[in-house]
Structure formats: structure tokens, C-alpha cells
Amino acid sequence: MRRSRRSNLPFVAAALLAAAVQAPNYRVTYRLRVLQPAAAAGAGADTQLLASGVVTGPPETNLRLSLRTPGAELRGLLGTLPEPDTVNLAALFFSRRAAGRSRRGLPMWEEDSYRRWTRLAWGGTARLYPFGPAGAGLPGRAGRPAPWVEITVGRQFAAGETRASEEVTIVDSTILLDAQAVIPPRRVTVRMSLVRGDTASSQRTVDFVPEAPGRRVSFVLGGETFDFDVTLERPEPPRTGRDSALAVDADVVCLRLLVPGSSGPARVRCGRLDNVARRLALVEGDTLVATFAWPAVR
Amino acid sequence: MHEDWVRQVDLELDGELSLPERAALARHLASCRHCAEARVSHLEMRVAFARSAGEPHARTVPRPRLRARALAIAVVLALAAGAAAGWLAHWRWGGPGAGSIEATRAAFAAQ
Numbered sequence: 001m002r003r004s005r006r007s008n009l010p011f012v013a014a015a016l017l018a019a020a021v022q023a024p025n026y027r028v029t030y031r032l033r034v035l036q037p038a039a040a041a042g043a044g045a046d047t048q049l050l051a052s053g054v055v056t057g058p059p060e061t062n063l064r065l066s067l068r069t070p071g072a073e074l075r076g077l078l079g080t081l082p083e084p085d086t087v088n089l090a091a092l093f094f095s096r097r098a099a100g101r102s103r104r105g106l107p108m109w110e111e112d113s114y115r116r117w118t119r120l121a122w123g124g125t126a127r128l129y130p131f132g133p134a135g136a137g138l139p140g141r142a143g144r145p146a147p148w149v150e151i152t153v154g155r156q157f158a159a160g161e162t163r164a165s166e167e168v169t170i171v172d173s174t175i176l177l178d179a180q181a182v183i184p185p186r187r188v189t190v191r192m193s194l195v196r197g198d199t200a201s202s203q204r205t206v207d208f209v210p211e212a213p214g215r216r217v218s219f220v221l222g223g224e225t226f227d228f229d230v231t232l233e234r235p236e237p238p239r240t241g242r243d244s245a246l247a248v249d250a251d252v253v254c255l256r257l258l259v260p261g262s263s264g265p266a267r268v269r270c271g272r273l274d275n276v277a278r279r280l281a282l283v284e285g286d287t288l289v290a291t292f293a294w295p296a297v298r
Numbered sequence: 299m300h301e302d303w304v305r306q307v308d309l310e311l312d313g314e315l316s317l318p319e320r321a322a323l324a325r326h327l328a329s330c331r332h333c334a335e336a337r338v339s340h341l342e343m344r345v346a347f348a349r350s351a352g353e354p355h356a357r358t359v360p361r362p363r364l365r366a367r368a369l370a371i372a373v374v375l376a377l378a379a380g381a382a383a384g385w386l387a388h389w390r391w392g393g394p395g396a397g398s399i400e401a402t403r404a405a406f407a408a409q
Contacts, residue, residue, distance in 0.1 A: 074404055093404050100388075112399065118406035125409040137402030150409075 025159050028080055029056040030063045031152040034177055037145045050147055050172040053179035057164030059155075061183045064246060065091075067130050067149065068176040071098040071139040074130040077182065077246050080153060087153050089126055090117040092245055097131075098139045113242070125152045147175065162186065163294030164251075164273075182250050185210065185273055188232055190255060191291040194219035200289075201226075207295055208232035210253050216260065221286075228288075229258045235270050255280065255290050303333045307340055313358075 032053040063078040073096040081088040099110040128149040131137035135146025164181030194201040201219040214231030238244040254270040280288040
């Protein structure tokens with residue numbers, strides 16, 4: 001029996017749609033190198049590396065960049081707009097420069113905000129002059145060459161890995177570089193333990209979905225069992241336009257803890273998914289130590 | 299009451315009174331010894347001012363005149379003092395910066 005070619009069309013369309021929905025998943029990587037001419041350093045090379053950083057994450061990962069030198073500071077949120085063979089690198093910057101001192105001797109700062117973008121090939125490098133191409137935004141830079149940041153944007157195909165990673169290395173302590181991945185977590189692994197004095201309960205590791213209904217978590221400490229209703233929430237919206245533009249709360253979650261049946265207020269502790277232990281003071285002197293982390297790769 | 303007449307005496311000596319006011323003042327001075335003596339004192343004081351200005355026979359108290367050279371020196375000194383104060387204030391407290399704001403902003407350059 002001869003099958004019609006037309007009868008296959010729905011299957012082909014469905015297959016194409018599925019392929020489009022499950023587009024090749026990749027991880028975007030921002031490689032940062034803060035450099036300055038080596039003439040000031042007296043080294044043999046042309047340039048001197050002051051700091052470096054690598055931030056990777058799923059395609060929607062943005063980069064929150066912070067660069068501080070004596071008298072000037074640049075903070076920005078960089079994001080990628082991918083095209084087939086190139087990538088647009090768009091950035092929103094907030095800069096802050098020392099503009100002198102007031103009559104009372106307090107420092108005065110000049111603040112500015114603006115947008116910038118550039119287009120480069122995947123794997124290509126863009127040079128960012130954080131204080132202007134001639135370093136005019138770097139106050140009192142007599143004898144000091146202006147640094148620049150080389151940003152290489154690349155992608156590696158990888159499936160299913162949604163966690164972000166970030167790494168920063170400071171070579172010259174006169175400069176402060178911070179690079180953070182900005183991506184709202186879909187799931188969060190929270191490690192918790194209850195502490196009383198110098199005694200701690202065994203660690204409980206729970207995967208939470210932000211804004212999902214909470215779970216009851218039990219801890220055993222000193223022969224007693226303690227129950228808590230734990231939920232994970234998004235933080236309050238940022239209070240300032242600057243914080244909102246820099247998405248300072250995009251990768252922050254808040255742990256909300258309530259004792260079942262208690263009329264007392266809920267305890268809340270917010271933080272990034274950075275494996276840093278955070279303490280939550282409870283009634284009767286107990287402390288809950290919580291660590292937010294990206295969930296393990298499935 | 300006497301203060302008002304003494305003030306009138308001053309205005310009269312400056313030539314700023316109308317004829318009826320001068321007549322009224324003259325009538326009062328004819329009958330008021332205190333005000334008449336005040337007028338004499340004011341006149342003698344003006345004579346002393348005129349002498350000190352080097353014009354003892356002047357009809358009015360000569361006003362001090364600035365010579366062109368002294369005026370030029372004063373202007374130059376004032377400008378220099380202003381510039382020095384501005385430079386000092388800028389050095390001490392800073393200012394809006396000399397270059398354009400665009401030159402201070404971050405910029406991308408594709409490699």
C-alpha cells in the first residue's frame with residue numbers, strides 16, 4: 001500500500017516544532033581580562049593583567065560587572081542578543097567618579113548612567129574602556145595609564161545544565177573586579193541545619209522552587225524534633241531604579257521560615273546562590289544556618 | 299525735633315532743599331540757637347574736608363577721585379585675586395571637569 005506523502009506532513013511539522021522548541025542548548029561564557037599598558041609597570045610585556053574573570057551560564061545569563069579603581073567605579077549589566085553567526089553585546093552602565101571634596105571635607109561624586117552596545121562574532125573579543133577611551137573618567141590619573149577590559153563572549157553547546165558559575169581573580173589589588181552571573185534560578189538547593197549553642201542538627205538538603213508552596217522540614221536536635229514550614233520566595237522589588245536596572249535581586253531568593261501553629265512573625269533571610277552560609281535567628285536563641293546553591297546537574 | 303532740623307541743615311548744605319524748605323529752615327535758625335550752631339559746625343567740618351582734599355576754596359566738598367592708573371591696578375589685582383581664589387577652590391573642592399561627559403563614559407571597541 002502506498003502511503004501519501006501529504007499524510008506525513010503533520011509528523012514532519014511536529015518534529016520541526018519540537019526541534020525548534022528544543023533548540024540547541026548552549027552555555028554562554030563571558031571571559032574578562034582587565035589590562036593596562038605595561039609601561040607603567042615596567043614589565044617586558046606590552047600589557048599587564050590586573051584581574052580576570054569567567055562567568056558562564058545558560059543562554060539567558062547576563063553579566064553584572066563591577067570595576068572599581070581609586071576614585072572611579074563602573075557598574076554595569078551586560079547581556080547578549082544572539083544572532084546566527086554573531087552576538088550583540090548590550091550593556092547598561094552606571095559610573096561614579098570622584099569630583100573633589102566639599103567644604104566640610106567630604107568626598108563628592110559624579111554619577112552617570114548610559115547604554116552601550118557592540119556586535120561581535122561568537123568567540124570574539126570586545127574591548128571596553130570603562131573610563132573612556134582616553135581615561136578621562138579616571139580622576140587624578142597623572143602617570144597612571146587607563147585600564148581596559150577585554151570581554152570575550154563565547155558559547156559551548158551543552159544540554160540541560162542550568163546552573164551558573166562565576167570566577168574572579170584579582171592580580172593587582174589596586175583594582176577591584178567583580179563579575180556575577182545574573183539568572184533567575186528555577187530551582188534552588190537549600191542546605192539547612194539547626195544550631196543551638198555549639199550543637200548542630202544533621203544537615204537537611206531540600207530542593208525548592210521559588211514561589212511554590214512550602215514544605216515542612218524537621219530537624220532533630222538534642223533528642224527533640226523541631227518542625228518548620230519553609231518556603232522560598234523572590235525578594236521584594238528593588239527600591240531604586242539603579243538597583244532595578246542592575247537586576248540586583250534577579251538571582252536572590254528569600255527563605256521564609258514559620259513555626260507551625262505559631263502566631264509569631266515569619267523569619268526571612270535572603271541571599272544569592274553562592275554557597276555562603278547565612279544565619280537566621282529564631283526564638284529561644286536557636287539559629288538556622290541556610291546555604292543557597294544551584295541544584296546538581298540532573 | 300532738633301534732629302529733623304539738623305538733617306534739614308545737611309540737605310541745605312548739599313543744595314538739595316527747595317526754596318520754601320530753605321525759607322522755613324532760615325526762619326527756624328533765626329530763633330534756634332542750637333540748630334544755628336549745628337549749621338556752623340557742619341559748615342566748618344566741610345571746610346576741613348575741602349582743605350584736606352587740597353582745595354580750601356572749593357564751593358562744595360570735593361569728592362575723592364580715582365586716578366586711571368590706580369583704577370587699573372585695582373582692577374588687575376581684583377582679577378588676579380578672583381582667578382587665584384577660583385583655582386584654589388577648584389583644587390580644593392573640585393569642579394565639574396574640563397572635558398565633555400562623553401569622554402568620561404565607558405566605550406566598547408570591537409577587536
